[in-house]
Amino acid sequence: MGQEGRSExxxxxxxxxxxxxxxxxxxxxxxxxxxTISLHAVWVNPLTAAEASLGALVPAVLKRATQRWPSTTRLHQRLEELYGAHFRADVGKVADRQLISFHLELVDGRFLPGKPNTLAFGLDFLTEVLRRPLVTSAGHFDPTLVEQEKTLLLRRMEAVINDKGQYAALRLLESVAGGRPFGLRKWGQPEEVSAVGPEALYSYYLTLRATRPLLVLAVGAVDPDEVAAAARELISDQGDAPELAALRPYEPLHRDAEVVERQPVSQGKLQQAYATGMTAAHPDYPAMMMYAGVLGGFPHSKLFVNVREKASLAYYAYARLDGALGLMMVGAGIESAHYARARQIIEAQVRSMAEGQISEAELQFTREAYRNEIEAEQDSPDLIIGRKLETVLVGGGLSGVDLISVLERVQRTDIERVAGQVLLDTTYFLTGEEKGEGQST
Amino acid sequence: MSPQKALPLINETLHTFTVPSGLAVAVIPRPGFKKIYATFATHYGSIDNHFRPPGEAAVEVPDGIAHFLEHKMFEKADGGDVFDDFARVGASANAYTDYSTTTFLFSTTQHFWEAFSVLLEFVQRPYFTPENVEKEKGIIEQEIRMYLDMPSDRLHSHLMRALYQVHPARIDIAGTVESIRTITPEALYRCYQTFYHPSNMLVTVIGDVDPQQVVETVARDQERRGLSAKGRIERIFPPEPAEVATPRVEHRMSVARPLLMVGYKDVPEVPGWSRLEREVVAGLTLGMLVGPSSPLYERLYGEGLINERFSARYTQDDSFAFAALGGETPDPDRLEETLTRELPLAPLREEDLERLKRKELGSFVTLFQIPEDLAYLYNHLHFRGLDLLQYPEVLEGVTLERVEAFRQLFTRPERRAVSVIRPLAEPGP
Incomplete structure (x- = not known):
């Protein structure tokens, strides 16, 4: 591979x-x-129905074998030699982008016998996995590995139903999206997985390498020059990529739609999606964070207090923002027969937010809770990386002390103002009983 | 000054202390970190459902009461909520119950001492009324129902019932919807008074704090309460036979494909072994036999019989111990057959042992970066009289003979039980 001179x-x-x-x-x-030293390499790929499955299979195959470590056993032995480095290669999703991620966590050599340079080992490992996969004499991925990973991926797609909470969240998002890319599953569709062959997958891998932005994040006692040198090798293919455009909030297609699905479950899963009209890059986002926090971010929040503590209807009840999509998810696990009552209580809390029924204590507790969360991020390499990645992908937004100080200044009137933008898009209910069906407030 | 133990290689120090009431305190300072994490734990969990308080008659209590008690500790006499007391000072609080411990915790980046006094206060001030106990039943019923829908949780629960004939580890930690309905304020107080005595408890603080100040704060708190050390609590476990209760249990659930878990019942005390050594050897043995770098793993994965979520773990407590292996699989019969045939035979090699020791040492170092995991492990070992800091030394000393000796567990069919969950409708061929 030729090294190209590029401006830095x-x-x-x-x-x-x-x-x-x-x-x-x-x-x-x-x-x-x-x-530890944490390394995270991500190809940012548009999520499309045609390519999602190809994108999902690339990390699955790359993590199996390389030219230097031509079997999964050898590859894992290598990780164990590195004092049990944790390696994950998988596919994720942020709004309508597919993230093809390689994550490696190594013990810092300073704390190991002989003080090995684990950063160098780690960068070498990632470079080997991303750039020198095991290739057959025919010049593509090993067909056996590809078939094995296709089978496992197909089963994993089916196994979504095993986790009812996750299943409900996926089904809700699909309903909200109404066919738009952000509603696609990060693995694509089973028919597409089945159709993938080793040649097509290898050529897709080369396309990713040559055209997709590659983000490399490193946290720990790392030398930026050493990381940059490795990154130059990781991106040395010819080809250009478009700049990462900032994400835009999704446009709601529904107003108070309802989807009810029956499964043999012991507990019903109630999930709602509300459009917020803003991503994390918006200047009003801290006010929206305060809104969601007072409503359902913490044990002092309205949903926990009213749905769980006062009405004893649920073990959990929460509201959570998706700052990439511009959406708020509300969820609770309830008795199927309590659907109407739970919705009524949840929606009454949402209304009370719009009416400005927010106490000084709720504001204060929520500010303090966010400060605790945001400051504590600095203790975790994974959270530091996650926050940075979110900011890069969303295309802006505050973090750290800047975010804390803006949150401190959010007033009740600011929350009331953003509350006016919060619109119920769709309610999804996974229920075990027929009688839960069709009821609504 | 409190006694200190240092781990110079990883630049960590553990401070430990016991105040006159019998309450133990442990502090692991982490200079430069923002978050301080504190736990207040009692050596009391779901298996302690039959016991004799010091100087009293034996008592039997409903299944799931330890977990119920954990929930109810957040109730205050003035009608307020402990979560609000933590929220006021910006701390995030929680609690969890397992087989043998109940843990109350908070983490905070500010106002640590205020939050710490909330923790010390609420765990030592129970308030149960018929009304607040009744109110909790609906919440815990939903928690139980949430677990009933989780296949991996059910798989484990069924396995425990298959492995154990009489030991209470066979009972779900949260109890059942029916058993919790029988819980009363009196029963809660009885459990509280027996097990939430300082001499049965431990305070652990991890973060950028002065250990001496933690110890002094706890000592002052205890002095104010005027509690003195108490006699021993007798925990009554019926004698558990070596043989499993049922060799095989099968259930059906709404899952895409089957799940399998194979369990091997060990005995908690094995002559010639220290418990820490057995735990360390068990982890290494499972890694060598069926970890991601083993030939057996590659074969099972290649045949599609397991996926990345396959797990192999050893669990050890004072009164029970077992190994459990399994996960999602398209063919539970073939996976079971392969595991039970290969585990006693797969080669155990010196070079694999040395490599896996490195891996375990790496995990030990990493543990000190994650206060939640560190406190969990430290607390568990403490209640069992084991010392976390001996871990590297025990690890270093493991020989291939010990690994081979542990592996004998897998050669005893009478100690083996299998839990299977199949889809409601089997997919076509």
Whole structure:
């Protein structure tokens, strides 16, 4: 592979030193307070019905074998030699983008016998996995590995039904999307998985390498020059990629729609999607965070207090923002027969938010709770990486002390103002009983 | 000063102390970290349903009461809510119950001392009324029903019932919808007074705090309450036979494909073994036999009999111990057959042992970065009289002979039970 001379720009923001290398970007957060070094490499891929399954199979096959470690056993032995490095290769989803992710967590050599340079080992491992997969003499992926991973992926897609909460959330999002890409499952559809062959998959892998932005994030006692050098090898293919465009909030197609589905379940899952009209990059997003926090972010919040503590209807009841889509999810696990009552209580809380019925204590507790959460992110390499990735993908938004200080200044009137934008899109109910069906407030 | 134990390689120090009431305190300082994590735990869990309080007659209590009690500790006499007391100072609180412990916890980046005093206060101040006990039943019923819909939770629960004939580890931690309905304030107080005595409890703090100040704060709190050390609680476990209750249990649920878990019942005390050594050896043995770097794993994965979520774990407590292996599989019969045939035979090699020791050492170092996991493990070992800091030394000393000796567990069919969950309707061929 030829090394191309590319211009590099570097900047430091939010604890990260950022360098761009053409199509790739490295983000290094250098600190000596962790016992580990965390490396995360992500290809950002548009989520489309035609390509989602190809995108999902690439990490599944790459994680199986490389030229230097040509079997899964050898690859895992390598990880164990690195004092049990944790390696994950999988596919994720943020709004309508598919994230093809490789995550490696290594013990920092400073805390190991002989003080090995585990960063160098880790970068070498990632480079090997991403750039030198096991290829047959025919010049594509090993057909056996591809078939094995297709089978496992198909089963994993079916197994979504095993986790009823996750299933309900997926079904709700599909209903909200009404065919738009953000409603697609991150693995695509079974028919497409079945159709994938080793040649097509290998050529898709080469396309990813040559055209998709690659983000490399590193947290720990890392040398940004060392990471940048590895990144240059990781992105050395010819080809250009479009800039990462900022995400836009989704446009609601429904107003108070209802979807009821029956399954043999012991507990009904009530899930609602509300359009918020803004992503995490919007200046009003901190006010929206306060809104969602007071409504259902914490044990002091309205949903927990009213649905669980006062009415004893549920073990959990929450509201959670999706800052990439511009959507708020509300959920509770309830007795199927209590559907109408639970909805009535939840929607009364949502109305009370719009009416500004927010106490000083609710505001204060919510601000403090967010501060605790945001400050604690600094203790976790995974959370540091997750927050950075979200900011990069969404195309803005505050984090850390900046976010805390803006949250402190959010007033009741700000929350009332954003409350007016919160619209119930769709209610989804997974129920075990027929009599739960069709009831609504 | 409190006694200190240092782990120079990983730059960590553990401070431990016991105040006159019998309450134990452990502090692991983490300079430079934002979050302080504190737990207040009692050596009391779901298996402690039959016991003799010091100087009293034996008592039997309803299944699931330890977990119920954990929920009810958040109730206050003035009608307020403990969650609000934590929220006021910006701390995030929670609690959990398992087979042998109940743990109350909070984490915070500010106002640690205020939150710490909320923790010390609420765990030592029960308030149960017929009304507040009744109100909780609906909430816990929904918690139980949530677990009833989780296939992996059911798989484990069924396995425990198959492995154990009489030991209360066979009972679900939260009890059943029926058993919790019989819980009364009197029964809760009885359990509270027996098990929430400081001499049966442990406070653990991990974060950027002064250990001496933690110890002094706890000592002052205990002095104010005027509690003195108490006699021993007798926990009554019926003698558990070596043989499993049922070799095989099958259930049907709304799942896409079957799940299988194979369990091997071990005995909690094995002559010639320290318990920590057995736990360490068990982890290494399972890794060598069927971990992701083993030939058996690659074969099972390649044949599609397991996926990445396959797990192999050893669990050990004072009164029970078992190994459990399994996960989602299209063919539970073939997976079971392969595991039971291969586990006693698969080669155990010195180089694999040395490599897996490295892996375990890495996990031990990483543990000190995750306060939740560190406190969980420290607390569990403490209640069983084991020392977390001996882990690297015990690990270093493991020999291939010990691994081979542990593997004998897999050669005893009378110790084996199998739990299977199949879809409601089997998919076509």
């Amino acid at each position: 720009a570097s900047a430091v923001a939010g604890g990260f030193e950022t360098r761009t290398h053409g199509r790739g970007v490295t983000y290094c957060y250098t600190t000596d307070r962790f016992k």
